[in-house]
Amino acid sequence: MATELGPTPVKKPASGGTPVHHAPKGVGEDNRIASQGRWASWLLAPTIVALGVVIIYPIISAIVMSFQKDAGLDPATGLFTAGGSAGIQNYVNWLAQQCSAPGGGTVACPPGTLGGQFWSATATTFFFTIVTVTLETVLGFWxxxxxxxxxxxxxxxxxAVLVPWxxxxxxxAKLWFFIFxxxxxxNKLFNTTILWTGSEWPAKWAVIIADVWKTTPFMALLILAGLQMIPAEVYEAAKVDGTTAWQRFRLITLPLVKPALMVAILFRTLDALRMFDLPYILTGGANNTTTLSILVINQIxxxxxxxxxxxxxxxxxIFLVAFIFVRFLGANVVEQSGATGKGKK
Amino acid sequence: MTTATADASALRARQDKGRKTAQNREKWAQGRTYISAAVILIWCLAPAYWMVVTAFRDVGFTYDTSILPTHVTLDNFNTAFDTSFGNRFGQALLNSVFIGGVVTAISLLIGVFAAYALARLNFRGKFLVLGFILGASMFPGVALITPLFQLFTNIGWMGSYQALIIPNISFVLPLTVYTMTSFFREMPWELEESARVDGCTQGQAFRKVIMPLAAPAIFTTAILAFISSWNEFLIASQLSSDATQPVTVAIANFAGAQPNQIPYTAIMAAGTIVTIPLVILVLVFQRKIVAGLTAGAVK
Incomplete structure (x- = not known):
């Protein structure tokens, strides 16, 4: 995530990240950096250790577990088995939507079982992500x-925009459940008689509308932070040159706000890809609103x-999506974090 | 002569006209801004308003659609705290305050040092650490829950407070560190330099000069940390018990007298209770952010 890519036209205020040192460069400089390094490692140690315990340990543990068989009744013999190595069978089962068959081996999962929902959950997750992030970006920009x-x-x-946030x-989720x-x-307001949480598309739109309502303010505040870094003189100069409002938006606002915008989109995309609370409470994952996160929880x-x-x-x-954003779309997270990290939930 | 005057007056007329259209356009633009602002206000506040109005509405008129409060009653708030249908909203409120408080305290205590190092010190691997911490804050909760579920089951921690506090640290701590790092970068560090010139060690300069100045930033960060812990649902929904569940889980599982009848008004009352302190905090925190960035700035 630390890679810096693409030019960043808007520079942060001069106080940046570098400390102010007025001492001339010389013999002391190396010592100073070395001693700062020691200081830094002591100061960082508690955070790194804590994150190691609460994040690194579970990740490694999850990866180890994922190569083990589930303990349970062996379908072939009817006896309780403690698990044992599964190789990559668990992954193959999910990706190919296979379930273990009563006579040993695997068969295609019958519809309705969790094993048969992987691709539909993936599609739902991406559908929600693309639609909500697009709507939130446009609305948030406005x-x-x-x-x-x-x-x-x-x-x-x-x-007021902070209230939904x-x-x-x-x-x-409960509020929109009541509204819908x-x-x-x-239904009263639009004179409709839709069973919002009762069928596929209304249920999906209910989730999308609730999510857009809740998270657009966050997007708007991040973009606003970016907009405020553009000096007013740039617009004045462009006006003197006789540009139209649309030209000013396209040629000044958009390119200058892009670094902040990309980071805002990245944050929201990663957040949307792990969406859980809203569909879980609003629709219970019914009617094809099961996201990957809900599928994991149901499987546990x-x-x-x-x-x-x-x-x-x-x-x-999620990691791949983040990688694509940083590598190919030039979302410079570390550089922008100072400007945009303030409103993150 | 006459032609020149005519030309001049024509020019003046044209200029006047131009000024008037410019003024009109400005007025029109201003009008559009107010309309847009009104739309934003309604869009953001209407659903929240509807929750509060419903919370004060008699349960017999749950689906009343008049915009103004009607059939006003406080019964729903009593129902929200009523434990006879298995809801433990009061207990859940205390649990959320306790869990949020502990998570915030731990994260700030640990995070403030890391933020100082990241904002102030030069060392190798700084961007790597910053990247790791940012990455950690985007981490999907479901990737943690499975191993923790198994671990806590094995060691008998299921439903305990520590089983809820520890996973919360995984996303509150990174948030704390990078929010504070960005605050620390914008502080008047010249003061630290002068303290050191006056004979303080770096540690003393931090404690005696920087900490008091950083207080608003730390306070703001604490509110953000508390809110994100308060709002957590995924982990709590899986690892908490009836006795330790936070408000988010209590509201999601809120049961009515009859299994098929959803007690909307009571849920909206519970939602209002959970939300009002947060909204107040956020409005205060808005001002604090500005204060935190400008307070005591030495230029």
Whole structure:
């Protein structure tokens, strides 16, 4: 994640990351860096150790587990088995949607079982991610452009956008569940009689609308932070040169806000790929709204080790998406983190 | 002569006209801004408003759709705290405060040192560490839950407070570190230099000069950390018991008198109770962010 890619036209304020040292470079400099290095390792040690315990250990543990057979009744003999090495069988089972057959070996999972839902859950996860992040980017950009203008009541708007962000997702899910209830306000308002959580597309849109409502403010605030780094003189100069508003947006705003925007999109994409709370509470994963995270959770009680394989696959998918963003789309996370990390939930 | 005057007046007329259209355009742009701002306000606040209105509405009129509060009652708040249907909302509130408090305290205590090092010191591998911490904050919770579920089952920690606190640290700590790092970068570090010139060690300079200045930043970070722990649902929904569940789980599982009847008004009341302190905190924290970045800046 630390790779720096692409030019960053907007420089952060001069106080950047480098400490202010007025001492002339000389004999002391090497010693200073060495002693700072020692200091740094002492100061960082608690964080690294803590993250090692709560993140690295579980990842390694999950990978080890994913190569083990699930303990349970052996379908062939009817006896309890303790597991043992499974090789890559757990992964193959998920990817090929195979379930173990009563007579040994595997067969295609019958519809309705968890094993048969991998690809549909993956498709649902990506569908949610693409639709919500696109909507949130467009809406968030628009909101940020409005909030960047000067008008009376601007601080009220900036405070109001924080309200959806501050409401816990579990509460958001229940709130929209009530709004989308059959006799709820959504149907009354639009004079419809849709069973929102009762069939596939309404259920999907219910999740998308609730998610967009909740997370657009976060996007808007990150983009606003980027917009505010563009000096007003640039726009003044462009106006003098007789550009249209659209030209100014396309040729000034967009390229200059791009670094902040890319990071905002990256944050939201990774967040959307692990979406769990909203669909789990709003629709219970019914009607094809099961995301990969929900599938893992449902699998845990049926077998740790296959669940571990699935969670590892999920992790790899998210990691790959992050890698593509950083490597090919030039999302410079580390450079931008100072400017954009403030509103992260 | 006359032609020249005519030309001049024509020019003036054209300029006047130009100014007027420019003014009109400005007025129109300003009008559009207010309309857009109103749309944003309604879009953000209407659903939240609906939750609060419903929370105060008599349960017999759950589906009343009048925009203004009608059939106002406080019964729903009593129902929210009622334990006779197996809900433990009051206990859950205490659990959330406790879990959030401990997670925030631990994360700040550990994270403040790391943030200082990342913002202030030069050392090899800094970007690697920063990248690792950022990566950790994006980490999918489901990748942790399976091994932890098994581990906590084996050592008998299922449903205990520590089983909820430890996984929360995995995402609150990275958030704490990078929020504070960005705050620390913008602080007036010249003061530290002067303290060192006056004979303080680096540690003393940190304790006596930087810590008091950093207090608003740390306070803001603490609120962010607390909110993210307060909102956590995935891990808590799997690893908590009835006695230790936080509010998010309690609200998600809120049961009514009859299994088929969802007690919407009571759930909205519970949601309101959970949300109001957060919204207040956020509005305070908004101001604190600005204060944290500008307070005591020595230019």
């Amino acid at each position: 909101m940020a452009m409005i909030m960047a203008r000067t008008f009376r009541g601007r601080s009220l708007v900036r405070a 501050a409401i816990p997702t579990a509460v958001t 209830a059959f006799e709820g306000i959504a 009680r049926q077998g740790f080790n296959s669940a571990a394989a699935l969670s590892t696959i999920t992790f790899i998918i």
